[in-house]
Amino acid sequence: MHILEDFKSFLDHSPTSFHAAEQLAERLAVQDFQPLDEKEAWHLEKGKRYFVMRGGSLCAFSLPAIGLEKATIIGSHTDSPSLKIKPLPEITNHNMTLVGVEVYGSPLLSSWLNRDLAIAGRVVVGDAQDRVEEKLVLLDDAPLTIPQLAIHLDRDVNEKGLVLNKQEHLVPLAGLHKEKPGNSPYLESLLKRHIQFKTLYSFDLFLAPLEVARFLGSDGELLASCRLDNLASAHACVTAMGIAAGTAAGPGSESHKTSLSMAMFWDHEEIGSRTTDGAASPFLHDVLRRIGRVYSLDEETFSQLKANALFVSVDAAHAFNPNYKQKYEPHHLPLLGHGIVLKYNADQKYASTAPTAARIAQAAKNLNLSYQSYVTRSDLTCGSTVGPVVAYQMGIPTVDIGIPLLSMHSIREIIACHDHLDMCTLLTGLLKG
Numbered sequence: 148m149h150i151l152e153d154f155k156s157f158l159d160h161s162p163t164s165f166h167a168a169e170q171l172a173e174r175l176a177v178q179d180f181q182p183l184d185e186k187e188a189w190h191l192e193k194g195k196r197y198f199v200m201r202g203g204s205l206c207a208f209s210l211p212a213i214g215l216e217k218a219t220i221i222g223s224h225t226d227s228p229s230l231k232i233k234p235l236p237e238i239t240n241h242n243m244t245l246v247g248v249e250v251y252g253s254p255l256l257s258s259w260l261n262r263d264l265a266i267a268g269r270v271v272v273g274d275a276q277d278r279v280e281e282k283l284v285l286l287d288d289a290p291l292t293i294p295q296l297a298i299h300l301d302r303d304v305n306e307k308g309l310v311l312n313k314q315e316h317l318v319p320l321a322g323l324h325k326e327k328p329g330n331s332p333y334l335e336s337l338l339k340r341h342i343q344f345k346t347l348y349s350f351d352l353f354l355a356p357l358e359v360a361r362f363l364g365s366d367g368e369l370l371a372s373c374r375l376d377n378l379a380s381a382h383a384c385v386t387a388m389g390i391a392a393g394t395a396a397g398p399g400s401e402s403h404k405t406s407l408s409m410a411m412f413w414d415h416e417e418i419g420s421r422t423t424d425g426a427a428s429p430f431l432h433d434v435l436r437r438i439g440r441v442y443s444l445d446e447e448t449f450s451q452l453k454a455n456a457l458f459v460s461v462d463a464a465h466a467f468n469p470n471y472k473q474k475y476e477p478h479h480l481p482l483l484g485h486g487i488v489l490k491y492n493a494d495q496k497y498a499s500t501a502p503t504a505a506r507i508a509q510a511a512k513n514l515n516l517s518y519q520s521y522v523t524r525s526d527l528t529c530g531s532t533v534g535p536v537v538a539y540q541m542g543i544p545t546v547d548i549g550i551p552l553l554s555m556h557s558i559r560e561i562i563a564c565h566d567h568l569d570m571c572t573l574l575t576g577l578l579k580g
Contacts, residue, residue: 150571151370151564154382155360158372162267162355164203164225164414165283167378171205171225171385171412172198178389180207185433191441194403196392199434202424203414206434207385209392209578211405215442217455218407218435220543221387221574222426222533223380223462224416227373228254228556230317232266232352237333244321244333246291248354249313252417256311258558259354263290264319266337268352272344282342289337290357291319319354356558368484368564375552375560377416379567380461384410387574407438407452408578416462416533426533427540457506458545459577460498460534461570464488464521466551466561476524481551484563486517487573490532490547498534503546507573514576516569519551548573 157174161167172182175198183189183199191197194212198205203225233247246266250256266286273279293316298304311317321333335347360372372378388410415425422428439449467480481488489504490497511518523529538545550566 150386150568151362153386154379154567155362155370155372157382158360158374158378161225161374161378162265162285163229163269163283163351163353164227165269165351166267166285167225167374167381168200168203168205168412168414169283171207171381172200174385174389175207178393180209180388180392189437191438193441201430204424204430205412206409206430207388207412208407208409208434208438209388210438210441211403211407213404215407215439215444215452216405218409218452219457219459219577219580220407220409220411220431221384221459221461221577222411222413222537223384223460224377224413224426224533225381226252226414226417227376227378228252228417230254230259230319230354232268232334232350232354234349238318239324242324244324245318246321246333248317248319250317251353253556255554255557256313256317257309258554259317260293260295262292262558263357264292264354265290265357266334266352267355268350270338270342270344270350270352271348272342273346273348274343275345277346279348280344282344284338284341284352285355286337286341287357288340289322291321291354293317293319358559362564363561369561370564370567371559371561373558373560375562376463376555377461379463379550379552379562380570381412383567383570383574384412384461386571387578390571390575391578406580409434411533413533420533420536426536431537432541453541453543456543457503457577458534458537458541458543459507459574460532460537460545460547461574462490462532462534462547462549463552463555463560463562464490464549465523465555466553468553474524474527476522479520479522481519481521483551483553483561484565485519485551486566486569487511488519488521488549488551490549491520491522492529495535495538496529496531497547498532498538498545499547500544503544506577507546507548510573510576514572516573 198207238245363369
């Protein structure tokens with residue numbers, strides 16, 4: 148399948164981080180990456196490929212055939228800003244059934260209004276014998292919506308702007324209230340249309356738009372979708388891992404003999420990464436330690452490995468929006484279709500340094516790829532990525548890159564297809580060594 152068509156399919160089947168991790172696992176399995184379980188003993192073999200999942204996070208790696216002297220690690224995240232369903236969600240207001248939600252991360256709230264929204268995520272249920280199971284769900288047959296107040300009741304909204312109270316105004320409408328068979332609560336009755344269970348114990352459920360990814364422009368040069376931040380990076384990383392493992396670093400190459408190739412896909416970046424599944428967790432360190440045992444690495448050689456490694460943090464960059472040109476540093480405009488972006492920040496909210504950025508510039512030159520440099524205006528603050536987290540936690544030399552993206556944190560974001568293909572090429576080249 149063509150990379151862009153596979154990318155579109157990946158987006159359409161990844162409404163939450165949990166679904167994204169499953170999609171990543173499926174693509175890796177096709178490329179002969181073997182699944183591992185953190186709870187079991189690992190019996191790793193040199194020269195083989197593996198992946199391990201932790202909730203909405205995943206780590207994939209290709210082991211060198213002889214020794215372990217250096218590593219190239221590419222990283223992204225699987226979560227996006229969203230609205231998460233509260234533990235006791237059902238609300239009845241007059242003759243309407245509503246669902247309580249709380250804000251996850253920093254979504255552009257206005258973009259979530261007046262949309263057809265599904266419920267998606269993971270649930271933990273008990274069967275008839277009270278055996279506990281975890282299941283992924285996408286409840287797309289009973290859309291919700293968050294209705295906006297009519298302009299007749301908010302006459303100044305177009306002049307003064309929309310102000311939303313997260314508690315009062317972001318309560319999705321599920322439908323008209325009616326008694327359900329057996330007095331089953333709204334969410335349980337909806338879930339039972341899709342999965343079998345006796346007891347609903349808990350859940351991590353989010354709202355997700357039903358609108359699918361779509362190519363835009365006269366030549367299909369753009370792509371619009373929910374969760375491009377940061378599923379575009381995740382897809383580029385998994386694509387590069389598959390191509391590099393299957394073709395480039397063959398058994399005869401020097402890189403394959405002594406260099407570890409790894410891709411990290413973390414959950415919870417949008418809420419600070421300080422979770423068991425996030426970049427601030429010991430997940431990366433734990434996996435590297437378990438790999439190190441295969442090569443009998445002691446403390447000294449493990450420290451040498453980190454010093455000889457490169458972590459490439461791959462996340463979206465703010466594309467130039469011509470309607471708001473005053474919001475950009477005029478000499479650092481990430482343009483759609485102009486390739487990969489090297490991201491810099493004096494306060495190290497992006498972890499790029501001169502030596503690590505040079506690695507990307509050199510790779511782009513060797514692969515005949517164009518790249519852009521980005522820095523935020525001096526009078527604005529920027530966001531951050533998993534890059535500084537890994538640099539601080541692990542002490543691994545790190546660089547932050549991405550591709551330009553419009554409407555970041557909106558429910559509908561836009562990228563240029565050419566940029567995504569360039570990112571796949573760059574990451575593949577880095578993994579090939």
